[in-house]
Amino acid sequence: MSTMLPGADQAAGRTGSFLRAVLRQVATTVLVLVVVVLLWIAALRVWDVSPYVGKSPGEVWTSLFGEDDSAQLRTEIWALLQQTLTDAAVGFAAGMLTAIVLAAVVVRYQAAQGAVMPIAVVLQTVPLIALAPILILLAGRGYAIVAIMSAIVVLFPALVNIVTGLRSVTPQMRDLVLVYGGSPSTVLFRVGFPSALPALFASVRIAVPGSLTGALLAEWLATGKGIGYAVVSAANRSQNARVWALVVVVTLTAVLLYLLAQLVETAVLSRFGRTAGSRG
Numbered sequence: 040m041s042t043m044l045p046g047a048d049q050a051a052g053r054t055g056s057f058l059r060a061v062l063r064q065v066a067t068t069v070l071v072l073v074v075v076v077l078l079w080i081a082a083l084r085v086w087d088v089s090p091y092v093g094k095s096p097g098e099v100w101t102s103l104f105g106e107d108d109s110a111q112l113r114t115e116i117w118a119l120l121q122q123t124l125t126d127a128a129v130g131f132a133a134g135m136l137t138a139i140v141l142a143a144v145v146v147r148y149q150a151a152q153g154a155v156m157p158i159a160v161v162l163q164t165v166p167l168i169a170l171a172p173i174l175i176l177l178a179g180r181g182y183a184i185v186a187i188m189s190a191i192v193v194l195f196p197a198l199v200n201i202v203t204g205l206r207s208v209t210p211q212m213r214d215l216v217l218v219y220g221g222s223p224s225t226v227l228f229r230v231g232f233p234s235a236l237p238a239l240f241a242s243v244r245i246a247v248p249g250s251l252t253g254a255l256l257a258e259w260l261a262t263g264k265g266i267g268y269a270v271v272s273a274a275n276r277s278q279n280a281r282v283w284a285l286v287v288v289v290t291l292t293a294v295l296l297y298l299l300a301q302l303v304e305t306a307v308l309s310r311f312g313r314t315a316g317s318r319g
Contacts, residue, residue: 056309057305057306057309060305060309061302061305064298064301064302064305065298068294068295068297068298071294072291072294076096079095079096080095080096083095091279092279094279094280094283098280098283099280099283099284099287102280102281102283102284103116103284112281112284116266116284116285116288119265119266119269119285120265120266120288120289120292122258122264122265122266123251123254123255123258123265123266123267123289124292126182126185126189126254126257126258126262126264126265127189127250127251127253127254128250129182129185129186129189129254130185130186130188130189130190130192130193130250130253130254130257131189131193131246131247131250132186133186133187133189133190133193134189134190134191134192134193134194134197134246134249134250134253135193135197135242135243135246137190137194138193138194138197138198138201138242139197139201139239141155141159141194141198142198142201142202142205143205143227145198145202146202146205146206146227146231147223147224147227155198156198159194159195159198160195162191162194162195163191163194163195167188167191167192167253167256168256168260170191171188171256171260171261174187174188174261175260175261180261180262180263181262184257184261184262185253185254185257185258185261185262188253188254188256188257188260188261189249189250189252189253189254189257190253191253192249192250192252192253192256193245193246193249193250193253196242196245196246196249197242197243197245197246200238200239200241200242200245201235201238201239201242203238204231204234204235204236204237204238204239205227205231205232205234205235205238206231207234207235207238208226208230208231208234212226212230212234213226213230216229216230233311236307236308236311237308240300240303240304240307240308243300243303243304244297244300244301244304247293247296247297247299247300248293248296248297251289251292251293251296254267255267255270255289259271266285266288266289269281269285270282270285270286273285
């Protein structure tokens with residue numbers, strides 16, 4: 040009779056838990072997409088939308104794959120999507136890095152909370168479309184405005200989540216580090232950030248679609264590039280099939296990026312022996 044060492048048994052258990060979590064997340068994503076397609080079809084029928092304006096999933100598929108100029112359309116959309124993903128990546132990095140730094144400052148220095156949080160709340164509550172003209176005047180129409188507008192969308196929820204995670208360190212853990220000669224900064228970086236991993240990944244999952252939304256807004260209002268501007272331009276020219284194709288592609292991209300963030304979260308938290316997805 041073969042025996043399994045305790046360490047190997049635990050590793051096998053973690054691997055099995057990881058695979059189950061991955062399958063569950065993929066199945067949930069597929070189910071969400073199916074429900075969205077069914078609601079899409081139902082909405083077109085219930086509100087009796089004109090076929091000229093409202094395109095069904097089948098018509099969008101035909102536009103992308105079943106017409107003579109479908110290959111050209113896909114090439115154009117791919118180029119636009121690359122631009123939008125680049126813009127979203129810039130905004131994601133700017134927003135998340137800013138949120139992490141501000142969260143560390145707020146938790147390390149309590150007096151900073153009164154200065155940081157009101158500004159974050161104002162940026163969250165004021166409509167971005169109202170701030171856009173001022174931001175464009177200040178930052179121009181390059182990557183700086185993309186980073187700023189996407190970061191504004193990402194910043195507040197990420198900041199709140201990460202601050203909550205960093206403050207989840209128990210008094211006993213804090214006292215233990217201090218007794219062994221650690222400083223408050225040591226508590227923050229050696230205990231706070233590992234404890235905040237679930238909150239950090241929850242922020243990442245929120246930030247991924249948020250940064251994409253910020254990029255689309257920046258493209259529409261400022262840069263005149265990417266899918267954000269292409270949708271408005273096509274709508275103004277009544278190219279409705281193109282509008283629907285663009286919207287479907289960017290929506291699928293957002294869903295897949297969210298799934299990717301979930302899978303990365305599952306892998307990292309499994310590595311640290313935590314239950315992935317426990318925070319939503």
